[in-house]
Amino acid sequence: MSGFLIILIIALVFIVIYQIAKASEYSTILRGEEVVNKQVNNLMVWLMIAFFFLGLWGIWECHEALIDKMLPTPASEHGVDYKWQFDVTLYITGAVFFITHILLFWFIYKYQYKKERSSYFYPHNNKLEIIWTTVPAITLAVLIAIGLRSWSHITSEAPKDAQVVEIVGKQFNWLVRYPGYDKNLGKRDFRMINDADNILGLDWKDKANMDDVISESGEMHLIVNKPVKLIINSRDVIHDVGLPHFRLKMDAVPGVVTTLWFTPLYTTEQMKKMTGKEDFVYEIACDQMCGKGHYSMRGTVIVETEAEYKAWLAKQKSYFTLHKPATTTAPVATTESDDKATISMNTTTTH
Ligand SMILES: [Cu+2]
Numbered sequence: 001m002s003g004f005l006i007i008l009i010i011a012l013v014f015i016v017i018y019q020i021a022k023a024s025e026y027s028t029i030l031r032g033e034e035v036v037n038k039q040v041n042n043l044m045v046w047l048m049i050a051f052f053f054l055g056l057w058g059i060w061e062c063h064e065a066l067i068d069k070m071l072p073t074p075a076s077e078h079g080v081d082y083k084w085q086f087d088v089t090l091y092i093t094g095a096v097f098f099i100t101h102i103l104l105f106w107f108i109y110k111y112q113y114k115k116e117r118s119s120y121f122y123p124h125n126n127k128l129e130i131i132w133t134t135v136p137a138i139t140l141a142v143l144i145a146i147g148l149r150s151w152s153h154i155t156s157e158a159p160k161d162a163q164v165v166e167i168v169g170k171q172f173n174w175l176v177r178y179p180g181y182d183k184n185l186g187k188r189d190f191r192m193i194n195d196a197d198n199i200l201g202l203d204w205k206d207k208a209n210m211d212d213v214i215s216e217s218g219e220m221h222l223i224v225n226k227p228v229k230l231i232i233n234s235r236d237v238i239h240d241v242g243l244p245h246f247r248l249k250m251d252a253v254p255g256v257v258t259t260l261w262f263t264p265l266y267t268t269e270q271m272k273k274m275t276g277k278e279d280f281v282y283e284i285a286c287d288q289m290c291g292k293g294h295y296s297m298r299g300t301v302i303v304e305t306e307a308e309y310k311a312w313l314a315k316q317k318s319y320f321t322l323h324k325p326a327t328t329t330a331p332v333a334t335t336e337s338d339d340k341a342t343i344s345m346n347t348t349t350t351h
Contacts, residue, residue: 037113045112052105071244072275075282075303076262079247081150089143154248158229158261165220166231167284168200169239169252172293174218174284175200180211180318185231190255193235197323200235204320214319218284218299222264223309229261239297242287245271246301249287264303271303 028036074083166177166185177200179185186202186209193201199216202209222228232241234252242249250260272280284299304312 041113045109048105048108072271074247075266075271076246076248076264078150078154078262082247085146085150092139154260154262159227162227162229162261163223164229164231167220167241168233168235169286170235171237171291172297174297174299176215176218176220178213178313180213182208182211184208186212202319210320211318213316220284220299220301221309221312222301222303223306224264224267224303226306227261227263229259232258237290238288239286239290240288242285243301244285245282251288267303267305
């Protein structure tokens with residue numbers, strides 16, 4: 001019923017427009033074409049000027065309405081570079097936008113139709129062509145070169161002491177894996193993936209897997225001021241690890257490992273104070289449309305001090321301990337007793 005009403009309303013609007021056009025056609029004939037044209041021309045000029053100011057007001061209103069929703073200060077070293085480039089790009093393109101639009105609307109007003117003035121034929125100017133081709137080309141080339149420098153920085157080899165965390169996307173949540181006290185992530189084999197007791201396909205023949213901790217809640221713990229290397233992968237389709245507060249994102253591709261590294265600058269607690277928001281959380285958003293549950297692929301990052309991180313890690317049970325496969329007799333790894341962050345790894349515990 002509502003569909004029929006919508007079609008009826010659209011049809012009526014067309015009829016009204018048609019009737020108005022007809023009426024103005026008749027009035028043109030009655031009042032003389034020249035007089036009407038002049039009036040319409042005048043009206044159009046003022047409507048265009050009004051449109052210009054309406055547009056400017058709209059930009060201002062959007063700015064006011066959305067300023068609180070803007071991302072806070074970048075929380076990574078790379079993010080600071082990124083924001084600088086974003087701002088520079090915005091200032092350059094913004095300035096060009098305002099100058100060209102002011103001129104566009106000003107010319108409409110200044111060169112509105114006048115009977116005594118005819119248009120000036122100006123087909124070509126090589127100098128102008130060269131200027132408006134080379135200036136934007138050089139500007140964009142410089143911006144891209146600066147961007148590439150940042151890009152090659154985050155995708156370059158991570159510092160030796162970097163914390164290593166693996167993040168794997170799956171429809172529809174993130175799985176985060178931490179190496180245990182051995183600081184090594186064990187091998188994975190996609191053929192061993194099994195939702196019941198081997199969610200990431202850890203290869204139990206590899207000792208390095210025994211102490212690996214997997215968070216299935218999409219919570220990623222990072223250490224403040226310590227470089228972190230993310231090892232990114234996907235279990236099914238293409239996802240994308242979006243870390244808006246750190247101004248980073250990287251595709252998670254099935255079968256291909258992607259990496260990036262960065263250094264978090266502020267703990268979650270510091271960020272709560274800086275933003276004045278008690279409920280502040282660093283967010284992991286899937287930045288790649290990956291299916292019907294895409295919207296719900298939200299993870300969180302908790303940035304904390306090294307001591308807090310170690311205390312948290314010490315409380316975690318390794319995936320092996322929690323899901324010890326019945327058929328596997330796993331080799332027992334040697335324990336590093338001097339490391340406070342030792343994961344409780346009891347291979348005899350059964351669940
Ligand atoms: Cu997604």
